[in-house]
Amino acid sequence: MLFLKTKIFTAARYYAVTLGIGLCVLIGSTLAYAQTAPTQTPTGGTIPPFQSTFKKSVTPSGPVSPGTTLNYRITITKPEKPAYAATIGLTDTLPAALTLLPETIQATSGTEKVSINGETLTWQGHITPTQQITITYRAQVSNGAPEGALVNSATLYEIHHDSVPTPTTRIVTSTASVMVKTHWAAYLPLIQKPPLDPLPQFDNGDFEKGPGHGWAEKPGKLIYSITESPLAMPAGSQWYAWLGGTPGETNTLTQIITLPAGYTHIQLQFHYWIASQETDCTKDKAEVWINNDLLHTPELKLCGNTNPDKLPTGWRTELVDLTKYVGQPIIVSFRSILDATNNSNFLIDNVELCSNDSHQPDPKHTCP
Ligand SMILES: [Ca+2]
Numbered sequence: 001m002l003f004l005k006t007k008i009f010t011a012a013r014y015y016a017v018t019l020g021i022g023l024c025v026l027i028g029s030t031l032a033y034a035q036t037a038p039t040q041t042p043t044g045g046t047i048p049p050f051q052s053t054f055k056k057s058v059t060p061s062g063p064v065s066p067g068t069t070l071n072y073r074i075t076i077t078k079p080e081k082p083a084y085a086a087t088i089g090l091t092d093t094l095p096a097a098l099t100l101l102p103e104t105i106q107a108t109s110g111t112e113k114v115s116i117n118g119e120t121l122t123w124q125g126h127i128t129p130t131q132q133i134t135i136t137y138r139a140q141v142s143n144g145a146p147e148g149a150l151v152n153s154a155t156l157y158e159i160h161h162d163s164v165p166t167p168t169t170r171i172v173t174s175t176a177s178v179m180v181k182t183h184w185a186a187y188l189p190l191i192q193k194p195p196l197d198p199l200p201q202f203d204n205g206d207f208e209k210g211p212g213h214g215w216a217e218k219p220g221k222l223i224y225s226i227t228e229s230p231l232a233m234p235a236g237s238q239w240y241a242w243l244g245g246t247p248g249e250t251n252t253l254t255q256i257i258t259l260p261a262g263y264t265h266i267q268l269q270f271h272y273w274i275a276s277q278e279t280d281c282t283k284d285k286a287e288v289w290i291n292n293d294l295l296h297t298p299e300l301k302l303c304g305n306t307n308p309d310k311l312p313t314g315w316r317t318e319l320v321d322l323t324k325y326v327g328q329p330i331i332v333s334f335r336s337i338l339d340a341t342n343n344s345n346f347l348i349d350n351v352e353l354c355s356n357d358s359h360q361p362d363p364k365h366t367c368p
């Protein structure tokens, strides 16, 4: 013991100071030793064995408010190689906004060498190959702490190497930081709309299955093929619904469909072609009904011709707002009412539901 202290005593000034106080132990003042802090920080590099095994951390790691108690943890792990056994020391000075709680300091080794000088914690101990030493303590963020990062570094240095007469002056440091936030904003939780169910579509909405599928046709067959009555058709279409064509008759084409809940916008979309001998638009009627509601469709006049000049531009697109029926099953009816003179034709194709809701899952059914 005396031999080692003599070696230290004859080393550099810093170590001489340490030893000088250390000698007090021999005189019987353990307390004096324990409260010893290095009078200067060694410089010059790292203690090689601890370059990557000297760790410091703080929890909670996220932004904290004044008054929060922080938990600091320092670990010193000696890797298996190179062989190293020495008395080492550590200092850790807390920033002004932190108050060290002395009663919380714990060390798995060298406990008797932990000391406090103001907000500086000092520890000394002996480490042997493969040993790990853990030092923990708590500190409280002062109530007047400003916003910003609280950063503090622990410094590890060698006091006495078991085998080498002169201790290295190299050090290794490890830093922990935590953000202090003094103003907290309240945020509403992010509420995400649930995905919408896909829009259902009419059975045989394009009539390509021919008559007797999907639709109730009254008083009889209303779905025709272009082979029965040649027409210029929308792209890909061979079949269509033909209402009217018989003066004095009322035709209805009906199907029930349920509009899914959650939508804020749904429309009924269809192509139509009107070809009529009527010049008085009040005599024959083309109508769209939802349940018992006659919808307002000012464009849909059963008179004249939507294509007086040439085919196939006689097909037009009509959109009818169904938003008020969202979440309900509805009865969709197309109707033609013809008086006894001057024939009228109300041709329909591609009946579908569409929506402009931004999160409706099928872009194919976005309304034009
Ligand atoms: Ca068709």
Ligand SMILES: [Ca+2]
Residues within 6 Å of the ligand: 247, 278, 283, 284, 338, 339, 340, 341, 342, 343, 344
């Ligand atoms: Ca008529």
